[in-house]
Amino acid sequence: MLSDLQKRKLTKLFSLYDSDYTGVLVKQDFELMFKKLSNLRGWSKRSPRCIVLEDKLMRQWQGLEAKADTHHNDEISLSEWFAYYEDILADASASPEMIGDLIELVFDVFDQDEDGRINQAEWGQLLAVFNESPVYAPLVFPQLDQDQDGFLTKNEMRGLFINFCYSDDPDEVANHMFGPY
Ligand SMILES: [Ca+2]
Numbered sequence: 001m002l003s004d005l006q007k008r009k010l011t012k013l014f015s016l017y018d019s020d021y022t023g024v025l026v027k028q029d030f031e032l033m034f035k036k037l038s039n040l041r042g043w044s045k046r047s048p049r050c051i052v053l054e055d056k057l058m059r060q061w062q063g064l065e066a067k068a069d070t071h072h073n074d075e076i077s078l079s080e081w082f083a084y085y086e087d088i089l090a091d092a093s094a095s096p097e098m099i100g101d102l103i104e105l106v107f108d109v110f111d112q113d114e115d116g117r118i119n120q121a122e123w124g125q126l127l128a129v130f131n132e133s134p135v136y137a138p139l140v141f142p143q144l145d146q147d148q149d150g151f152l153t154k155n156e157m158r159g160l161f162i163n164f165c166y167s168d169d170p171d172e173v174a175n176h177m178f179g180p181y
């Protein structure tokens with residue numbers, strides 16, 4: 001069973017994906033996300049990185065639809081989303097792959113200076129693209145960056161995502177990684 005705290009965080013994650021603010025996830029949310037992300041980087045439609053990004057997002061949508069759309073109506077409701085995550089979080093073999101894919105996507109798009117790390121400004125851009133105010137970046141980033149070197153590495157990010165998804169501790173810093181929830 002997901003706890004209330006986990007449900008609040010997963011509702012937050014759902015809202016990050018709901019690009020068109022309809023309260024359900026559909027293919028168009030991923031298409032809009034693709035547009036926002038490729039615009040952020042100024043990647044032309046035919047550039048290899050753009051093609052890779054579109055392919056990754058479409059595969060994410062297809063994977064989500066195949067597993068989460070249990071009512072087969074081409075959309076994912078919040079309750080389907082909860083059920084999907086309940087399965088993922090219960091299956092130790094499923095979550096590393098999902099979290100690994102998300103991290104690759106974050107670094108592909110938001111590591112804009114391409115130093116292999118995410119800094120506070122890059123995190124602010126992620127928040128802005130995913131429907132959250134970048135004003136939260138200076139509030140949350142220093143807490144997320146636990147070794148305080150000014151950057152999140154892939155390893156640090158992995159730990160944060162895992163705690164965001166799994167932790168039932170209200171004091172866990174990763175709870176706030178995407179802003180208020
Ligand atoms: Ca939507």
Ligand SMILES: [Ca+2]
Nearest residue numbers: 111115117118
């Ligand atoms: Ca960087």
Ligand SMILES: [Ca+2]
Nearest residue numbers: 145149151152
């Ligand atoms: Ca760090």
